[in-house]
Amino acid sequence: MNQTHTEDVLWPRYAEPADIADIEAVPLAERGLPVSTYALLRRAATLWPDRTALRVLPDGDRWQEPTSISFGQLLTDVHRTANLLHHWGVDRHSTVALIAPNCAELVTATLAAQLAGVAAPINAALSLDHITELLRRSGARVLITAGPELDPAIWATARQLATARVVDTVLLLAPTGETVSRPEPLGMDGLTIGPLHALAMDFDGTEFTGIPPAGTDLAAVFHTGGTTGAPKLAAHTHTNEVADAWMIAANTALDEDSVVFAALPLFHVNALVVTLLAPLFRGQSAVWAGPLGYRDPLLYGNFWKIVERYQISAMSAVPTVYAVLSQCPVDADISSLRYPLVGASALPPSVRTKFAEHTGLQLLEGYGLTEATCASVRSFTELPRDGAVGQRLPYQHLKAVDIDDDGTRHDLPAGQVGHLVISGPCVFPGYVVGRDGDEFRLDGLGALVDGWLDTGDLAMVDAEGFVHLRGRAKDLIIRGGHNIDPTTIEDALLTHPDVTGAAAVGRPDIHAGEVPVAYVTLTSPDAVSAEDLCSWATARVPERAAAPKLVTVVPDLPLTAIGKPYKLPLRVDAARSAALDALAELPGIADVAAAMDGSAPVVTVTVDSSADRDAVAAVLDQFTTAWLIEARHG
Structure with a gap:
């Protein structure tokens, strides 16, 4: 098949909702997608070796001092890093943990971890216990993390993990455009610690010396948030990630000259799939914010100038980011920005309206979840649909079902509200629940039934595949x-x-x-x-x-x-205020507090010697909320 014909098959017209039928008339298997994220990178480096792949800003203030990396150089750096990992025993069944803020080296390290083994990006803001549990469950013994120059707090966490023998290899990342000093040894036998870039430079950058991944191999395991208990680890195959990245890239509104702005952390699937993998498909350049990303207050003061300087075409952020941008004076030419994507939480109409009034741009909603790789629904620039977060992406299928108490699912007709379920090539193979020898043991944990994933959301899906969310079940x-x-x-x-x-x-x-x-x-x-x-x-x-x-x-x-x-x-605060109001007339109440125990709030009432504990208990017994009574000391 010649290159022109291949490109025609790879890039169908995808500009409006009606296009989805023509797209799906060609089976996805015939579209010539790369087999893995590594094959996707090789393709980009072959087609556009000298084109700029990444511009990484040191921080929100030094936005005119990016570190630029071409597609060809990115592949070379990934080869070197992956060969270093392979040399130290990382293979298809090994997991490499990554705990660091965004920087140029983290992009390389993430792709290299997926090439040599399985990447496990972790949010450094999780508790040490949760991080330890994620490392244990993933089986990661190699940790790629921030050096003291990049993030002293994360480096301190890494030292604790190494000292506790949770990991035995620690590779340090430097701030963008800088180098990391060799840390002092921790004086522990069997522990390897050193600067990633300096160590990788001793390895071949032309080829990967191990076995490249297949589509069915795991590419990454992503934790799912961790708001109660230890976070789950959702597994992604290479096919999952490549397919979803292609569905995002197959957008007629953006072409090879489009520039994408990236500022979400790389432990988030949106950062990986939307702003790293999808641009690789079209040879698009991505401008990455500094280590604080959208949390950098200096970024907002310079944001519109960044859009003008780098001719940003598309960006992806949560509603709170757009609420802040709606208050930042537009002090630059932002005519290049055509595709501001918003997701992760409901978009308040006031934010949508104020952003449009302030910038002249319409926010485009999307919807997705980690267990379905990233994106499953998109909106259209010229054809907004009131009340909908968008239409399902090609080759992904969404419907509403009713779920009985025993878990049996019943399909609902279009237009009825039920539990939103998804099937297709982006649905994950399951959560990591353990290992059988070298293999991960995966389980859908009740969410995955016959290839259909229960999203946990309530929604109505209309006849055209547009999704109208109705809250979390x-x-x-x-x-x-x-x-x-x-x-x-x-x-x-x-x-x-x-x-x-x-x-x-x-x-x-x-x-x-x-x-x-x-x-x-x-x-x-x-x-x-x-x-x-x-x-x-x-x-x-x-x-x-x-x-x-x-x-x-x-x-x-x-x-x-x-x-x-x-x-x-908020549930904790509501439980506390309810108890506080109910106990207001009783003497001896020193304090009322509440906290989560698993997924339910528990109220703790502290009383002094003048309190009638039986009377307090009688009031609290009228609530279904769990409670405790404690005596005030001192």
Whole structure:
């Protein structure tokens, strides 16, 4: 097959919803996709060896001083690093852990880990216990991490892991454009520690000396967030990642000259698939922010100048980033920016409106999850669909199902709300639950049934494959046996022009089990009263039972490290406030606190000697929430 014909098959027209039928008329297997992320990189380096693949900024202030790396050099660096790993025994069944902020060397290391073995990116913000458990479960003995010059706190964590013999090889990354000093030895036999780049330079950069991965081999294991208990490890095959990257790259709105901005951390699938692998398909250049990414306050002051300087065409971020950008004066020519993607959490209408008014650009929603590799749904620039996060991507299939108590699933017709399930080439093979010899032991843990993945979300899928999310199934508020979708409350509050974010949870209630309450962020602290917002929501929710009993204004809504809504702290606060109100008339109450125990809040009441413990217990017994009574000391 000649190159021209191959490119025609690889890049069908994909500009509007109707194109999906023509795309799927050609089986995915006939589109000539690379077999692995390594084959994808080799293809890019062969087609565009001298074109700039990466521009990595040192930080948000030094945005005019990037380190530039061509596709050819990137392949050479990946070969050297992968050969170093292979030399130290990393093979197809070995896992390489990566704990570091974004930097030029981390991009190389991530691709090299997928070539030599299996990459395990880990969020450094997790607790040491959680990191240790993820390393144990993945079987990683090699850790690629930040040197003291890049991130002293992460380096301190790495020292603890090495001292505890959790890992036996530690390779250090330097800040972009700099080198890392050789650390002092820790004085432990059997521990290898050194600077990754300097060690890799002794190895061949022309070829990989091991066995390249096949499509069915694992490319990576990603933790799924870790908001309760130890995070799960979701496995990705090379086929999963290449297929999803192609579906993202097959976008007629972007071409080879498009430049992508990347600032999400590389332990997040969006950073890997959307801003690293997908650009490799088209030879697109990616501009990577510094180690703090979107958390760098200096980035926002220079953001629009960065767009102009590097002619940024597309970017991907969470709603909170766009809320901040809506307040940053546009002090540059941003006409190159055409594709601002938003995902990970619900997009408040006020953020959408303010960003459009401020920049003239429409935010494009998407939807996906780690267990389906990354993206499963996309929007269209010229054809917005009200209320939908977008249409399913080609070759991925989405539907709503009803799930019985015994787990049996029943398909629902288009237009009905149910549990959203996904099948197709991007659905993961399972969670890592252990090892059988050299092989990972994978299990769907009830989420994966006959190739269909339960996303945990409630949604309606229409006849054209557009997805309308209706909240998380496990976030349902149950008031007197009546199920309330918190999204209906959040949507009502988000229609208020001064509300920039909303989250509804159940608050323990003596009579109803729980009642809905909401937490909101505002354009300014005194923009509107909580009482007025209660009235606003009550007038707009679809049923009286869903009217929030209380609205609390907060400076920020809690998010996970990757920007997803994190409601557990709100449930804790709601449980505490309910107990505090119920105990208000009783003497001797010194303190009321609450904390999560697994996935449920536990209230702890501290009392002094004047308290009637039986009376306190009698009040708390009226709630379904677990509770403890402690005596105040001192």
